[in-house]
Amino acid sequence: MVRVHGLEKTFKRGGFPVHALRSVDADFPRGGFTAVMGPSGSGKSTLLHCVAGLEHPDAGTVLVNGQDTTRLTEPALTRMRARAFGFVFQAFNLLPSLNAEENITIGQRFAGVAVDRAWQEELVRSLGLEGRLRHRPSELSGGQQQRVAVARALVHRPSVLFADEPTGNLDSRSGDQVLSALRRAASEYGQTIIMVTHDPVAAARADRVLFLRDGAVAGDLADPTPDSVLSWIRRLESL
Numbered sequence: 737m738v739r740v741h742g743l744e745k746t747f748k749r750g751g752f753p754v755h756a757l758r759s760v761d762a763d764f765p766r767g768g769f770t771a772v773m774g775p776s777g778s779g780k781s782t783l784l785h786c787v788a789g790l791e792h793p794d795a796g797t798v799l800v801n802g803q804d805t806t807r808l809t810e811p812a813l814t815r816m817r818a819r820a821f822g823f824v825f826q827a828f829n830l831l832p833s834l835n836a837e838e839n840i841t842i843g844q845r846f847a848g849v850a851v852d853r854a855w856q857e858e859l860v861r862s863l864g865l866e867g868r869l870r871h872r873p874s875e876l877s878g879g880q881q882q883r884v885a886v887a888r889a890l891v892h893r894p895s896v897l898f899a900d901e902p903t904g905n906l907d908s909r910s911g912d913q914v915l916s917a918l919r920r921a922a923s924e925y926g927q928t929i930i931m932v933t934h935d936p937v938a939a940a941r942a943d944r945v946l947f948l949r950d951g952a953v954a955g956d957l958a959d960p961t962p963d964s965v966l967s968w969i970r971r972l973e974s975l
Contacts, residue, residue: 737766737928738787738896743796745782745951756782757793758951764896769922769929771939773965774948775973780932781900783948787930788821788898789813800896818847822889822927824918826901828881830873836880837869840887851891859887863917879910886917890927897921899931903938915941936965947972 745757756779764770764787772780785791787798789805798805800820805813830839840860841851860866863883873881882902889897899918903911919941921927931942939945940962947955949972957968 737768737801738764738930739797739799740764740783740787741797741799743783743786743798744794745779745786745791746794755951757786757796760796760948760951760953762946762953764928764930766895766928767922767926768944769919769942770931771942771945771960772930772932772948773934773939773945773969774954775969777950778948778954779951780948782951784898784900784930784932788823788896789817818843819892820895822892822894822897824882824885824889824897824899824902824914826904828873828878828885828905830881830884832873835870835872836865836876836884839873839884840869840891843888844892849892852893855893856887856891859890862920863887864913877910879906879913882906882910882914883917886914890921890925893925894927896928896930899929899933901933902931903933903935908937911935911938936962936969939965949975 740760740762743757743760747754747756760783772783774780786793793806805816844851863886865883868876868880902914906914915938918929922929933939940960942960945957945960945965947968954972955968957964
């Protein structure tokens, strides 16, 4: 589904180059759930942003269904993000003047695309948002707001869902509900999930964990558990 090869990204800070990504190679299979972890400054958010087309890499390729997105024009990349990608961030990014249902469907309404009501109802039911659709964000808990954001990211049936610290602002119960929704998106709906997180418990809900250090791939852990993830993190931090 998503293949990254030779990805490079350098920023300038205080006049000095900072190598955020160094020849990163990675595959993210269809229907797979991958967590991306690493110490602060390891390049994990930069990797997610480059794969999602939110930042342009300095070198390398990002293949989505065989198409190199680094060669797309900005209008074509914008269309791909709108149609094939979904996004969930630490900040909920809901419009305060709209109710939950309007926030869920806002992307499709702006694009002039008909909403699949049966699919929307299934998402709402699976995310436990029944009875909350007429509420505005200020009337919802943090966990409910993030589940609205997940529904918004999934309602157009994206091929790939990008999540950047999606449980960072949530308590453990609300975070577990959001992670369960992402887990179902991969296991039941066949969507590719790429999630940046610092939480070993969250990472353990994924199929695998890709570890970065100093902008390079430092390891790949299959069938993670909180303990095995924590062991990897301690090892990286001790290097």
